[in-house]
Amino acid sequence: MSPFKTPVATSADSRDHRGAWCNHLPFGIIPDIMDIVILLGAPGSGKGTVAAALAGRGGSFNHVSTGELLRAAVAKGTPAGVEAKSYMDSGSLVPDAVVAQMVKDVVDAASGDAATMLLDGFPRNLAQAEILEKMGAPVKKAVLIDVPDGIIQDRIAGRRTCPKCKAGYHVKNLPPKVEGVCDKCGAQLTVRKDDNPETVRDRLAVYHRETEPLVAFYENKGLLARIDGTRGVEATCKAFVEAAGLK
Ligand code: AMP
Numbered sequence: 001m002s003p004f005k006t007p008v009a010t011s012a013d014s015r016d017h018r019g020a021w022c023n024h025l026p027f028g029i030i031p032d033i034m035d036i037v038i039l040l041g042a043p044g045s046g047k048g049t050v051a052a053a054l055a056g057r058g059g060s061f062n063h064v065s066t067g068e069l070l071r072a073a074v075a076k077g078t079p080a081g082v083e084a085k086s087y088m089d090s091g092s093l094v095p096d097a098v099v100a101q102m103v104k105d106v107v108d109a110a111s112g113d114a115a116t117m118l119l120d121g122f123p124r125n126l127a128q129a130e131i132l133e134k135m136g137a138p139v140k141k142a143v144l145i146d147v148p149d150g151i152i153q154d155r156i157a158g159r160r161t162c163p164k165c166k167a168g169y170h171v172k173n174l175p176p177k178v179e180g181v182c183d184k185c186g187a188q189l190t191v192r193k194d195d196n197p198e199t200v201r202d203r204l205a206v207y208h209r210e211t212e213p214l215v216a217f218y219e220n221k222g223l224l225a226r227i228d229g230t231r232g233v234e235a236t237c238k239a240f241v242e243a244a245g246l247k
Contacts, residue, residue, distance in 0.1 A: 034062070034113050036137050037244045039120045040214055041145035042207045043200065044156040045229045049168055050145065050240050051118040053233060061246075062110060066121040068166060069102045070094060091194055091202035093124055093210060100131045107137065116140070116246060125210040129217055141244045142218035145229035145236065149204055156200050160189040174233060 039047040048065055055063035070088060073081030080102065084094040093099075103122050110117060123129040132139065147155070158171040162182035169176050169189060176183050194203065218224040225243035229236055240246075 034110060034115055034117050034138075035140040036117045036119055036132075037140055037246070038123070038142040038218070039118060039145065039240075040142050040211070040218070041229060042147060042149070042152050042211075043203045044152040044159065045145040045147040046155075046233070046236055047120045047145055049174070049233055050237050051120045052168060053237050054118065054241070060115055062113065062115040062117045064103070064106050064110075064117055064119055064122075066099050066102060066124070069106070070099070073102070088194060089199075091199040092206060096125070096127050096131065099124070100128060103132070104135065107135070123214060126213055126217060129214055139218075139223060141225055142214070142223050143240055143243050144215055144224065144226045145240070146226050147229040151230060152204060153197070153200060156195050157197070159192065159195055161192055162187050163190050 039051055041047050048063075048067070051061070051063040051065065054061040070081070070084045074085050074088065075081070080098050083098055087094045099122060103119075107117070123132055155170065155173070158173070160169040160171065160176075160180075161167070162169075162185060164187035165182060165185040167182055167184050168174070169182075176189065180189050181187070182189055194200075215224060227236065227239040227243050231239075
């Protein structure tokens with residue numbers, strides 16, 4: 001039975017009452033749930049790469065990326081996807097209620113699951129962090145993957161994604177075996193629409209303005225850990241597992 005019995009906020013009210021929606025959620029609505037580890041970091045800092053690498057290693061990690069959920073919703077043309085598209089294309093944040101509902105649905109589906117949920121891309125601002133708290137989500141750690149902005153720009157310029165199985169690559173740091181072709185499913189790799197230099201600049205500005213305050217938020221709760229994200233995928237994964245206190 002679903003642990004969520006609350007009325008669902010509509011996206012229409014979220015834009016005018018940003019953050020206020022969480023006030024309607026009862027406390028403690030996520031019983032018996034797995035640990036949650038939040039991945040914090042700028043776009044291109046490696047959150048998705050680390051989470052996907054760990055989730056690919058077996059059953060103990062469950063990777064939940066709000067960016068992926070939103071891109072899937074856009075591709076399917078769901079009402080949430082239709083609403084999210086223009087925000088995503090311009091590099092701004094999708095309204096909190098739209099994203100929070102998606103997170104609520106996946107957390108609900110994973111209720112009782114023993115795997116650690118690696119939450120990649122949520123929360124993205126203080127209002128979302130408060131929504132997560134009001135859900136009663138058992139946040140074990142928030143790990144900041146620290147990468148300077150200059151490196152981010154280069155990284156994103158080389159980023160390639162498989163449109164079919166969503167595997168991520170980088171032309172220099174994580175190249176596919178055959179140029180332009182996904183190792184896992186053979187599809188032609190693509191560049192994300194919001195990975196162009198102008199939108200990346202906007203996304204970085206949004207990160208510093210909206211998301212960076214979460215570093216202090218989780219630090220004040222004694223939940224923050226920082227790792228150096230400028231090294232290779234293996235080293236970053238290892239540092240992440242240690243920082244998050246995972247096995
Ligand atoms: P990402 O794949 O995490 O870089 O996310 C891509 C885009 O999806 C972002 O630039 C936002 O437009 C949107 N997005 C992802 N997660 C969130 C979130 N938690 N809140 C608002 N918008 C989000």
